[in-house]
Amino acid sequence: MVENTGSIDALLQEERSFPPPADFAARANMSDPEIYARAAADPEGFWAGLAGELDWFQQWDTVLEWDAPFAKWFVGGKLNVSYNCIDRHVKNGRRNKAAIVWEGEPGDWQVYTYGDLLREVCRFANGLKSLGVGKGDRVTIYLPMTPELPIAMLACARIGAPHSVVFGGFSAESLRDRINDSQSKLLITADGGYRRGGIVPLKQNADDSLEGSPSIEKAVVLRRTGSADDKMVAGRDIWWHDLVQGQPQTCEPEPMDSEDMLFLLYTSGTTGKPKGIVHSSGGYLLGVQATAKWVFDLKEDDIYWCTADIGWVTGHSYIVYGPLANGATTVMYEGSPDYPDRDRFWDVVAKYGVTILYTAPTAIRTFMRWGEDYPRRHDLSTLRLMGTVGEPINPEAWVWYWQHIGGGNCPVVDTWWQTETGSIMISPLPGLTTLKPGSATKPFPGIEAEILDEAGQPVGPGGGGYLIVKRPWPSMLRNIYGDPERFKETYWSRYDGIYFTADGARRDDDGYFWLLGRVDDVINVSGHRIGTMEVESALVDNLKVAEAACIGKDHEVKGQAIVAFVTLKDQVAMSADVVTELKAHVAGKIGAMARPDDIYFAAELPKTRSGKIMRRLLRDVAEGRALGDTTTLADPAVVDSLKAQYGDEE
Numbered sequence: 001m002v003e004n005t006g007s008i009d010a011l012l013q014e015e016r017s018f019p020p021p022a023d024f025a026a027r028a029n030m031s032d033p034e035i036y037a038r039a040a041a042d043p044e045g046f047w048a049g050l051a052g053e054l055d056w057f058q059q060w061d062t063v064l065e066w067d068a069p070f071a072k073w074f075v076g077g078k079l080n081v082s083y084n085c086i087d088r089h090v091k092n093g094r095r096n097k098a099a100i101v102w103e104g105e106p107g108d109w110q111v112y113t114y115g116d117l118l119r120e121v122c123r124f125a126n127g128l129k130s131l132g133v134g135k136g137d138r139v140t141i142y143l144p145m146t147p148e149l150p151i152a153m154l155a156c157a158r159i160g161a162p163h164s165v166v167f168g169g170f171s172a173e174s175l176r177d178r179i180n181d182s183q184s185k186l187l188i189t190a191d192g193g194y195r196r197g198g199i200v201p202l203k204q205n206a207d208d209s210l211e212g213s214p215s216i217e218k219a220v221v222l223r224r225t226g227s228a229d230d231k232m233v234a235g236r237d238i239w240w241h242d243l244v245q246g247q248p249q250t251c252e253p254e255p256m257d258s259e260d261m262l263f264l265l266y267t268s269g270t271t272g273k274p275k276g277i278v279h280s281s282g283g284y285l286l287g288v289q290a291t292a293k294w295v296f297d298l299k300e301d302d303i304y305w306c307t308a309d310i311g312w313v314t315g316h317s318y319i320v321y322g323p324l325a326n327g328a329t330t331v332m333y334e335g336s337p338d339y340p341d342r343d344r345f346w347d348v349v350a351k352y353g354v355t356i357l358y359t360a361p362t363a364i365r366t367f368m369r370w371g372e373d374y375p376r377r378h379d380l381s382t383l384r385l386m387g388t389v390g391e392p393i394n395p396e397a398w399v400w401y402w403q404h405i406g407g408g409n410c411p412v413v414d415t416w417w418q419t420e421t422g423s424i425m426i427s428p429l430p431g432l433t434t435l436k437p438g439s440a441t442k443p444f445p446g447i448e449a450e451i452l453d454e455a456g457q458p459v460g461p462g463g464g465g466y467l468i469v470k471r472p473w474p475s476m477l478r479n480i481y482g483d484p485e486r487f488k489e490t491y492w493s494r495y496d497g498i499y500f501t502a503d504g505a506r507r508d509d510d511g512y513f514w515l516l517g518r519v520d521d522v523i524n525v526s527g528h529r530i531g532t533m534e535v536e537s538a539l540v541d542n543l544k545v546a547e548a549a550c551i552g553k554d555h556e557v558k559g560q561a562i563v564a565f566v567t568l569k570d571q572v573a574m575s576a577d578v579v580t581e582l583k584a585h586v587a588g589k590i591g592a593m594a595r596p597d598d599i600y601f602a603a604e605l606p607k608t609r610s611g612k613i614m615r616r617l618l619r620d621v622a623e624g625r626a627l628g629d630t631t632t633l634a635d636p637a638v639v640d641s642l643k644a645q646y647g648d649e650e
């Protein structure tokens, strides 16, 4: 674990800071500094106040029932999530406002107003009912990033059928495991989706997976590419367009208990077998509505774009439920950022006049590597706020984003949260918080996050340890689907009754949180406990480096030695001199104990399909072990080429 050995002082020496621009602060949705103290003094009252901004069919009796580790929020309350995301806006003057602005990879595009969305969700919900899907039945959704994906989710929410969205990049085998774990009755898929100029064979994968998924009775198939017209299975498969044909345009929203399951979502599997994370209706919706409103400062005329895939929690919470609960305009893009060229994202920003952009550090580092010319081709001046999520962001990547995408005048909100937390937990409030590149800054009001040492004692300023959350919060996971023992063991056994995040963090003298990565990614060199994040950020700080991943390798003398895998910027050639330079650079930034023993160049680093670096695999490569589970790896060839290189040089 990270101890207060001074090993991460390099991060904490970050001295650049960015107060909110005055004009931004003057208009911000949340600009009252007292909000933190007020929420801390009465968290339940604070959340209940925000819950009043949702539309309830029946008022709750009790705000919170907490029987650790099982929480119930707004007990007795009834609401419907699709009603809150659509109908109430249609009734309140937003019928003709754009709800979803969608662009397909080939360049086709479509706008759904709130009125359109209501009609399409109702027609599809009626279609689901006609197939015998009802309240409580699980539905697996395996779709590309088309508007039908949020429509399917909202239709499930409308009739009370929990959805389980499986990212379209997953294989037949991963899909089958998730269907079987959730015992879904229906699968919603497409004949394909467009990615990097090609077609992702979703229908083929679905057919393969259904051979081993007996719980599925029917499959609804969206015709997106025309690539599987001869693959429909009689008696099982129904075209989406046939299903909705002739369906009524209205469908009464099912009144749901606040605690009823809205969805389950399997975590990406960076660390092992996927877990079916269960989310509630009332508490979840409250969490995403409130955080989207304050962290992204959503205004009536914003064009908001989160570049995640809806297959991940970021897309659930901040493409679909959070923005739509706020009546915002949310942009969706189907494809890859380098198709037809490396400026596609900037083309989308300019074309639709995007004002708020939310993306991931892995994407930002890729853009850095490609260089500034691509964003420079487009007018990005509509942007006013930007966010990141998914991994710690290296300070240099933060500053590059701020400078080259935001034009030096958009606040950057680094948001820390997890599939399990449902909504953003640690993040700046952009009208209030002075930003420091690389820090997610402070817990959202009402969230009591702390950093504890091994013994469970809070660490003081400057100290590092395990990030935990002390009190229950409305959008927290309720369970692991079908496995309450694993739920208790994974999250609630490290410290009794306290939520364990499995991330390491440190706090500085201003009380800011600095995320250091997963606790199992911390390296112990001769008793110095060093966060992988710190060494990686020192490497990325060197102008030649685009991306870096560090791991600890067993070492006879030091316990562990640092091994770094580095991707160089385009135009930079690999050489022994660069290795020497980078080792010296890290030693200079952090100290001699952090000097990597070995540095390897890689064309790509192994990443999960959600874009996170898989250090677990790099450890296996470095220590010559058989590779662990690689099913979530985006491109298996990456590891083979690393293994070949590592083997050669050993």
Ligand code: ATP
Pocket (backbone or CB within 6 Å): 267, 268, 269, 270, 271, 272, 274, 275, 312, 313, 388, 389, 390, 391, 392, 393, 414, 415, 416, 417, 418, 419, 420, 440, 501, 502, 503, 515, 516, 517, 518, 610, 612
């Ligand atoms: P699994 O739990 O299955 O291994 P995962 O943890 O990658 O997968 P997510 O829930 O999508 O799945 O990711 C949450 C994790 O991502 C956090 O625990 C943290 O390690 C990392 N993370 C997310 N946002 C940030 C951030 N802003 N700063 C630092 N780390 C972040």
Ligand code: MG
Pocket (backbone or CB within 6 Å): 267, 418
């Ligand atoms: Mg996780």
